[in-house]
Amino acid sequence: MKRIMLLSTAVLALTACTPPQKAEAPAAAPAPAAEPAAPAPKAEIGSFGLDIAGMNRAVTPGDDFVEFANGTYIKNLEIPADRSSYGMFVKLDDLSRERTREIIEASAASNAAAGTEAQKVGDYFASFMDEAAVEAKGAAPLQTDLAPFQNAKTKAAFARALGNSLKGFGPGLFPFYVNQDAKAPDTYIPYFLQAGLGLPDRDYYLVNNPKYVETRAKYLEHAAKMLQLTGVPAARAAAKAKNIYEFERQLARVHWSRVESRDDDKTYNKWAKADFARKAPGFDWTAYLDAAGFANQDAFIVSQPTAFTGMAKVFASTPLTTLKDWATLHTAKDAAPMLSKAFVDENFAFNGTVLSGQPENQPRWKRGVNGVNNAMGEAVGKLYVEKYFPAESKAKMDELVKNIIAAMDERLANLEWMAPETRVKARAKLASFTPKIGYPDKWRDYSALQVVRGDAYGNAERANTFEYNRNLAKIGQPVDRGEWFMTPMTVNAYANPTMNEIVFPAAILQPPFFDPNADPAINYGGIGMVIGHEISHHFDDQGRKYDKDGRLTDWWTPGDVTRFKAYTDQVVAQYNAYEPLPGNKVNGELTLGENIGDLAGLTIALNAYHKSLGGQPAPVLDGFTGDQRFFLGFAQVWRNKYRDPLLVQYIATDPHTPGHFRPYVVRNFDAWYTAFDVKPGGKYYLAPDKRVKVW
Template sequence: MKHLNFKNILYVPLAALIGCATPPTETKQIPTLSVAQLNQDVKPGENFYAYANTHWMKANPIPDDKSRYGSFDELAENNKEQLKVIFQEASKNNTPGSIAKKIGDFYNSGMDTIAIEEEGLKNLMPILNKIEQIDTSDDLAAAIGYLHTYQLAPFFYYFASADKMNSDMNIANIYQNGLGLPDRDYYLQTDEQSEEIKKEYKNYIVKLLSYAGEDEANAVTYSNKIYDFEYKMADIFYTRLQNRDPHLTYNKIEGNALYSTYADFNWSKYFEGLQQSMPTEINIYQTSYLKNMSKLIGETSLDVVKEYLKLYTLRSMSEYLGSSFVNADFDFYGKVIQGKKSKEPRWKTVQGVVNSGLGEAIGQLYVDKYFPPKAKVRMDALVENIRGGFAKRLKQLDWMSNETKVLAQDKLAAISVKIGYPNQWRDYTSLDIVADSYIQNILNSGSFEFNYEMSKIGKPVDKEVWHMNPQTVNAYYNPSANEIVFPAAILQPPFFYMDGDDAVNYGAIGVVIAHEITHGFDDQGAKYDKKGNLNTWWTEEDTEKFNSRTQRLVDQFNNYVVIDTMHANGEFTLGENIADLGGLNISYTAYLNAISGQEPIAEIGGLTDKQRFFLAYSAIWAQNIREKEIVRRTKTDPHSLGKLRVNGPLPNMQEFYDAFGIDENAEIYIKPDERALIW
């Protein structure tokens, strides 16, 4: 759900309930890499991404309902088909109070488009009326708090997370939010494409306000005023690069200090609307934004602020409303921003929404049906081998002092691992799901999640909690917990082959594992100690050497042109680029350790084991992507584009050159003394 996605700012991201559980179907998972799959018209040293992936890209054009289609997306689509079976079974369940009935009722309510059209804005009116009744700045503060109880977050998010300097305890946090365009840069940049997007955004605002009953003339007037208001908000927003800095965004104060430090906003009324007491302590991620936000609100006509809140609510809820709202939402965010040609089938959209609201309940069914226990066992062994590979590389580093090495080894050893699914499942008993109102289920789900968040504040961190569902095709590193997490859904081809040879598994899921471990030692993760606390544990000299080496990656990626005159952002993507390069080096070392003492590894499909390692890695980043999505991701995504995740890190590895016989005359060749050699 749009209003439940703020969690991704914190983590660096890849008993049966319906009848009797059936064991996962046992099928052989064997990779089919061969010379025949490679593009022989391109030399490996010319463009390795094209050499490895051209045939896949030609065979997998972008579906009209996608802005990008790659290996991740292919697996996610296959996953949706698996989940479809679970949803179909749940849709037929009539056991009162059962979790299956909640899943089924939520899903069926989203599929009942006739009822959604007939309902219109009826169940959203209490929120819209609350906004309309604002007469004073005190009313405004209370109304913002009220909206937050549904996880509708104009101006800022209010949520719980581990205290960065006391990772065993949860603390309240405030984080900037509220723009309608994907990033502040969309407002501030003045190129032709940006100006066209701004024009279309204003038209989108007019549509939403008109559909909600505003006459067209007023809708046009308010569209311009709301846009100007959001432009001023964008101007005081922290950049995405600033938000990557854990020190800049750690500003803990006593809760009562909100009254004096940010005095232009009525916090008493806000917490009254929030129906929560003032927290003992609170972290302000963006201090100057919060101060300037209060001033901006005070300097703006109350009518304009009310219309902004109305628009924010409609915008956040538009994909759950009638067809006019859904179509307007897609026409702007799908077509204009991402370049999609058509909406995805409704069952997929609704399935995704229910997944957001009842994630772990669905995950439990998914694991029962599709996740083989032996996959978890093999992953456990892989993770420990990867950990051993990193330990070996740490020991051999020539640029890090022994003092820092000892602490780095301690942090590596302390990384906890979660594979497949949680040990404890969430309880959804108090989530009220009705059979006849999709929007009411969305609101109830938002309220349920809000109460769940609020229950954590001031309490010890539950180390068993997962921040992704088992059915999610992804993985993450959580710096405050110093943990790596691999949901069940990613443990499938092309990432993980239960019956695959080691070269392929180490090149694919092995690199993913090592990538997540490396996040604990990237430009931001390295600022957290083994307990997950923000703490300086490096010597000053080691930090300088590290920064010097990572700067080579910054410069390398800044030179890549992604489209027209637009370059990749090496600073913004640095953490992920460090993790990609580190992941490759570490997993390669772990692979060599795993085959040490064995007979020479045989070729498969005309490929050596070393070649299979690098080709398996390249395969997981195969993708086709639309131009508008290239622009959006370059502005908003800390991950580099798929092509750059292959052609970027590999030329920094001598082992890559050796595997494919690439010499210094190759187009992608980097001189040894200019390579980024970090982990």
């Protein structure tokens, strides 16, 4: 992208000598004065896209680059009461939510014809916002979903109820999703996962971290209160909650860790229908799978096979009454947002305040917008991109993506540690990428979804069923390579290895990530790094296992794998040393893929930025060189502040390093040391031989 710089231009008035005119000829009209030149479009942040006032320039970059780049902003930042964290993603999410609310409310007020998307969007939102009607129904809507579990006389009947509940509100023990078969990416297959826990991760049950121990006690209290709301007498609720907790603790003992569960080779286990009973006895798989809609399906991927074996055994040894209580609790928790205030408040008190530290629930309108986006996100997305995603942004993003893919290709072509034959295949994979920018080419069809004004609970359940059926219907059909897994209003991006694609929804293509009027260095450090990050996911420790056709296969040489692992071990060790909270260190193995993405993404984006200069030196703006602006633009994207409970949960469960630690990846870049004159002795200084350079 080229930045247009205008000088002030004077308009010269020229006097011309003209030949004599015939008397009858009218005098020529004077030439109109030239219009003044339009001012150059201005960046949204600062004079060129950088928030200089938000920096803390009293700090030396080598001592704490994050504080240097963001210190004043973070010092003055107060997390809103209805948030458990705040940063650039949340700021843009709030903006996206405000804009989406306008679109939805316009639909609600439009008196649209029955059956149209506008009618469905408007009535879905209006029904949720009718709090008085929701309150009047109390817990009544929930009873229909609880009845199949409560009426089950046998564990086979309970398993059947579990399978049926996947379509609406209900507990998850063995949930699934439909996706491309990783080893046959032209076909769809169901993937089954371990589940069943009420706490965020198995470690909350098994590790005696003081925060986990405290959370366990509060979970018992919460479970008892939720059971009481469903009609369980208070005198019995506490004992039932303990039994539920013990059941879940036994499940946690056999669950795979999150590190094990991110290994794409280990989690690819193809089972036939008959394999379930043989490999995981103790659970009526036929009843469950038939009720879930798989009566005629005979190929499944089981992601954690030994966990399924262990969970089935735990299920078999657990009294039916405890299983019913567990199902009651989790069905109530799943449906709570659509129920009366008592359910909403109690569920938030635990999920929001205890687990995430959030003092206040979000206003009802925000929760309503979330609900509409989850139910019919692409119907709203159509209107969103028409209003908020200009063609100019899409065109400039196309250019940025093209430049960064070219930079990655150059890196691959000259990568010394990769075998020549592997480099050829890697470049072929890159050349077959599909970038998706802004919004899908074909919008989802919601004609089969019924929305009834005044039935908030029923609308949500029907939306769940619609999405369930839509996914189930993929099996046996050609793969839809145009499908998106995020709405245009989502502030995020993703890489999909089986599609060999990178995807950037419209809502992330805004400042500070991307501003068509900002200095190129800022855009390359912001959205450029995001683009590079997503590209590099296809070559990280898991993405590298997929070939150019999206097939999970071993296409690297053993030497490549060994050399690559030597680099990734360095990445793991570096991030293991970070401690965002006392006693809670980053898990370098869990976050490895994302950390490689940050390292590689920044490398590629920096190369692309340098190439975009066409051999000319970058201008100095407000005293900052081009490379300084690049690294600062990157750091300012990751301004984040977290409440402690959320940070504890984040470190335990999220494959990303907490946002406010992500800019420290710069310490691996020689260009960063040069740009900011970082010398030995700085807190984040790394000797040249300790700097990790994967790509």
